Amino acid sequence: MEIRTDDLHAMLGGTEILHGIDFTAGDRSLVGVIGPNGSGKSTLLKCIYRVLKPSEGAVFVDGQPLSEYRVRDSAKKIAVLAQHNFYNFEFTVQDVVLMGRAPHKRALERDSAADFKIVHEAMERVGVASLRDRLFSTLSGGEQQRVLLARALAQQTPCLILDEPTNHLDIKYQLELLDLVRSLDRTVIAAIHDLNIAAMYCDTIFVMQSGHIVAAGAPRDVLTRSLIRSVYEVDADVFTDSDGLLRVLFYPQSLV
Template sequence: MKVSADNIRLSYGAEEILKSVSIGAEDKEFVGLIGPNGSGKSTLLKCIYRILKPNDGCVMLDGSPLQDMSYRSSAKKMAVVAQHNYYNFDFSVREVVLMGRSPHKKAIERDNARDYAIVDNALCTVGMERFADRSFSTLSGGEQQRVILARALAQQTPCLVLDEPTNHLDITHQLQLLKIVKNLNVTVISAIHDLNIAAMFCDRIYVLKDGIIAAEGAPREVLTRKLIKEIYQVESEVVEDSRGQMHILFT
């Protein structure tokens, strides 16, 4: 599925957070958003997945305006893994993942055997099947994030939006989670904090700074010493390992 955000503007009071920002993701492309804290990454993603309504501009899913779709319709096309997930009730892990099936259900329709099979498969995919009956609130931050990914997988959408999905994960599970996402063969738009992770997994990268797009292109085009210095005010060195994978060393 193709996703685009065109000329998005958003203000909080007198402060303009997003200043006519445009990004796009082609079908089955993994697009990363990088930039310093406060640059507007999460705000832009929230406009894309309908938590915030921009002051101007529009989001398009396969050429159709998002604002013209019902929330149920857009939830069948786009699933979200956000940074923070809080529940006021004591849900089990399986119940949290079952929430991903709600866009596919009619009002008061009960979960069926197919729903449970999809949920079990999603939990296996993220390595959380043995936690299915545990209370979600008893899990670590990293375990909760993997469950939220399972919920998004259970939603079975052609697009995933990820808001810094690896923040609470150790390096093993960071790589595991993003390998899972990369192999899903869906469109992905993700805010990413770690530049080396972005270099490893993204097909294309947008750089946000002060609410504008400062650069856009393939990782090798964007992640240069010059740009890293301009955006993050740090010196770096970009090297390749024996397999040709680029790495950024901060000096």
């Protein structure tokens, strides 16, 4: 599945946040969106998964304007692991993951044995099957993030959007989550805070600054010392380690 935006503009509170974004995520690629806080990463993703309506321009899903899809149909195409999730009611982990099956069901249709099988497999895949009867609200932030990834997997969509998915995870689970996402064989769009994570896992990186795309390409072409200085206002070295991995090493301001 290909996701594309054409001259995308978006407003929040009367202020234009996105200023004509042209963006493409190719079929079965992992595309990272990076940039400092307030650069527009989450706003771009919200336009793609229909939480925010663009003020100008359009989002296209496999060449068809997203606005032409019914919400239920677009939910069969795109699943989301959002940055903030709040629940006012007490749900078990299994109940939360079952929510991922909603786009595939008619109104008032009961969950089937097939639904429970899909949900169980999703929970097993992200390592939360043992938590199935726990209340979601009692879990740690990292556990909640893994449950929400299981919900997205249970939705069985060809595209997955991740808004800073590793925020609440320790290093082990950051790597496990991205290893899992990398193995999914689907289009993935991820807003990523950690440049080293982006360098390790992304096929393509789009760099945002003040609501504009200022660079795009393969990690080795985009993550340069000069770009990091320009966008993040910090000094860094970018190098390839002995295993062939691209690394970003930041310097404390006191040493600059």
